[in-house]
Amino acid sequence: MKRNIALAASTRLLAGISLLLLTACASVRPAPPEVSLLSLQLENLTLSHAILSADLSLYNPNDFALNIERATYALSLQGVLVARGQSTQKIRIAAHDSGTLTLRLSSSYLNLLRIGRNNQDQQNIPFAIDGQVTLGGFGLLSRTVSFKEEGIIPLPAWTTLKLQP
Numbered sequence: 001m002k003r004n005i006a007l008a009a010s011t012r013l014l015a016g017i018s019l020l021l022l023t024a025c026a027s028v029r030p031a032p033p034e035v036s037l038l039s040l041q042l043e044n045l046t047l048s049h050a051i052l053s054a055d056l057s058l059y060n061p062n063d064f065a066l067n068i069e070r071a072t073y074a075l076s077l078q079g080v081l082v083a084r085g086q087s088t089q090k091i092r093i094a095a096h097d098s099g100t101l102t103l104r105l106s107s108s109y110l111n112l113l114r115i116g117r118n119n120q121d122q123q124n125i126p127f128a129i130d131g132q133v134t135l136g137g138f139g140l141l142s143r144t145v146s147f148k149e150e151g152i153i154p155l156p157a158w159t160t161l162k163l164q165p
Contacts, residue, residue, distance in 0.1 A: 030066060030135060032145035033058040033093065037129055038100065040153065050112060052083070052105040054129070056149075060093040067092050067136030073103055076128045077153075078115045082107040090136075124152040 036057045044051040054075060060066045068091045074084040083105035093099040115125065130148035 030064070030143065030145075031061045032147060033060055033066060033068070033133060035129070035133075035147040035149050037127065037149055037151060040127075043104075049106050049108055052107060054103045054105055056101045056103065056129070057098050058091070058093055058101055058133070059098045060095060063095050065092055065094050068099070068101065069134040069136045069142065071101060071103070071131060071133045073129055073131035075103075075105055078125050078127075080111050080114050082111050082115075124154055126150070126152055 036059075038055040038057045040052060040054050042050060043053050056071075058068065070086060070088050070090070072084075072086040075082045085103070085105065087101060087103050089101060091099045091101060128148065128150045130146070132144050132146050134142060134144045136142055
């Protein structure tokens with residue numbers, strides 16, 4: 001009889017601790033990383049496409065590390081959608097630290113020509129990169145957050161893009 005009472009008490013205690021841990025984990029909602037475009041480089045030219053790489057800086061504003069499991073993105077230059085895709089590169093960013101994520105982009109020459117045609121009188125090319133990052137967690141605790149970064153690429157920087165060896 002005493003053994004059954006002890007077993008029931010242990011079971012209730014374990015259930016209470018489990019509920020407390022699940023409640024604590026659910027209440028921790030990480031702030032999304034702050035995303036900014038570091039660089040855009042021309043990597044390769046094919047018969048129909050230009051292959052670019054974009055380096056993103058991700059800053060973790062949280063008091064704990066973030067595990068970035070994957071990122072989906074769309075890049076627009078001067079309002080023209082240049083590329084979309086996803087990166088499955090996983091990175092861990094320490095609390096209040098930054099990490100870099102490199103995205104591979106493919107753009108058709110038609111889109112690049114549309115950008116050049118629209119930009120005859122301007123000195124800058126506006127860009128927008130938006131998407132989502134999936135933060136790692138234990139199964140149901142993973143979370144997907146959205147990001148959007150807009151800015152200007154000075155035209156002299158764009159025209160001096162070098163093909164990387």
